[in-house]
Amino acid sequence: MRLRNLIIVTVIVPLFLVLMVFSLVAIKSLEDNVRSKLETEVETISRAIGTSLGYALTRETAESLQETLQSAFSYNRIYGAYVFDLEGNEIHGLGLGEALYDDAERQSVVEAGEMRSDYHDEEGWTYFSTLMPLSSPDGKTLGVLQVNRLTSGIETYTGFLSRVALVAFGLGAAGIVLGIWWMFRRHIERPLSRLLKVMERVARGERRQRAATQGLDEFRRLGLALNHMLDALAEKDADIEARQHREIELEQRLRKSRKLAELGVLAAGVAHEVGTPLTVIEGQAQRLARQDGIGEDERRRLDRIRGEVERIVTIVRQLMDLGRQHNVEKEWLALDDLVQDARQLVEADLEARDIRLEPVLPDPPVLLLANGQQLVQVLTNLLRNASQADDVRHIRLAARHRDDSLCLTIEDDGHGIPEADRTRVFDPFFTTKPVGQGSGLGLSMAHRIINDHGGSIGAFDSALGGAGVEIVLPLEDTTP
Known part of the structure; x- marks a missing residue:
């Protein structure tokens, strides 16, 4: 059963029934009171004139009898007064209702010696009539007095008033029920329906739905409480989603770390095996370059051999660094100083291609616990990569707080990183540069350094139109 119908059935209807019974009892009491007053008045009038009529019958004077009967009509609504002898014959009478009683009824009053009262209907009229024995001063019964009063006025309309009251009560009750129904x-x-619809939409997955905070104070407070609950659920969902992303990132970092560790083991073996031959090749090339009998062309070829050997040695060392477990020595450093050092290292590359570097750093300067040399190496590597991309004229280096971490972004306005390559840019030996112009280990080294600092690094599409790299570093020491 709906709440509205339940209230009507359990509260309104019983209340109206009680009021209706009370009204009927009140009307009935009024009717009884009116009738009682009517009967009392008629009986009082009958007794008042009965004594005078007894004296008049004793003296047997018609004039005094007539005067006494006429005096009865001075009372309100007395419509008939008659005097009968002991045999039931009319001695004298005035007004209406003579035949209300028969001779037997009059004779019974004489025999009983007591007044008799009753209601009678005659020709569409209702009378209240009394029969009273008339006695002489010595107590002898001489005749019977009949007094008739017409029951007009309120005593006639009490029944009609009862019906009117019931109809009015019914209409009023219907109006009240209709008003209560409309107000409810x-x-x-309607407010409950709106709240229910919001809950149903939220249950279907529309978590952005919110209840309207208007109307009665109770519903406004209920809507606010529901919105606060939904906001709390949204915060919990966002927190769970963020944790899931962090777990995914951590899993990816662990996979990459294992890959680099495996690569480092392989690189260590390779370095051990090729280290001696490379040393011999470099030494022989150096000895041949010092001889006086060779020409300039041969000397250039020997210098190139020595350069390529040195490049191989550098790559092998980088591979070994990728796979090693590093104990990072950290100290409190100002981010502004690290950015300035990296900027000085790439300033020549930026000026050569007329590239504008825009630093957007927090004020006051941020302090973080880190290895300055390694972070400068990461920033330098990222800035140099951005400056070497095609059609880059603007690089922005920005930093902002994110909870208890520092978020660094380096963006450019070049062509960006293809979607297919975005997940591979930190893999060893992956590069988009021509052969001989890059080893593909720079971003892998940056990933290893950031990972050693307890942070994360990833690529995204820049709002400037090109590529973007985001670095997240903890502001507190996370070394276990």
Whole structure:
């Protein structure tokens, strides 16, 4: 059963029934009171004139009898007064209702010696009539007095008033029920329906739905409480989603770390095996370059051999660094100083291609616990990569706080990183540069350094139109 119908059935209807019974009892009491007053008045009038009529019958004077009967009509609504002898014959009478009683009824009053009262209907009129024995001063019964009063006025309309009251009560009750129904529907049912719809939409997955905070104070407070609950759920969902992303990132970092560790083991073996031959090749090339009998062309070829050997040695060392477990020595450093050092190292590359570097750093300067040399190496590597990309004229290096971490972004306005290559840019030996112009280990080294600092690094599409790299570093020491 709906709440509206339940209230009507359990509260309104019983209340109206009680009021209706009370009204009927009140009307009935009024009717009885009116009738009682009517009967009392007629009986009093009958007794008042009965004594005078007894004296008049004793003296047997018609004039005094007539005067006494006429005096009865001075009372309100007395419509008939008659005097009968002991045999039931009329001695004298005035007004209406003579035949209300028969001779037997009059004779019974004489025999009983007591007054008799009753209601009678005659020719569409209702009378209240009394029969009273008339006695002489010595107590002898001489005749019977009949007094008739017409029951007009309120005593006649009490029944009609009862019916009118019932009809009015019914109409009033219907109006009240209709008003309560309308008020309930407008101020209770509709707000509840709106709240229910919001809950149903939230249950279907529309977590952005919120309840309207208007209307009655109770519903406004209920809407605010529901919105606060939904906001708390949204925060919990966002926190769970962020944790899931962090777990995914951590898993990816662990996979990459294992890959680099495996690569480092392989590189260590390779370095051990090729180290001696490379030393011999470099030494022989150096000895041949010092001889006086060779020409300039041969000397250039020997210098190139020595350069390529040195490049191989550098790559092998980088591979070994990728796979090693590093104990990072950290100290409190100002981010502004690290950015300035990296900027000085790439300033020549930026000026050569007329590239504008835009630093956007927090004020006051941020302090972080890190290895300055390694972070400068990461920033330098990222800035140099951005400056070497095609059609880059603007690089922006920005930093901002994110909870208890520092977020660094380096963006450019070049062509960006293809979607297919975005997940591979930190893999060893992956590069988009021509052969001989890059080893593909720079971003892998940056990933290893950031990972050693307890942070994360990733690529994204820059708002400037090109590539973007995001670095997240903890502001507190996370070394276990």
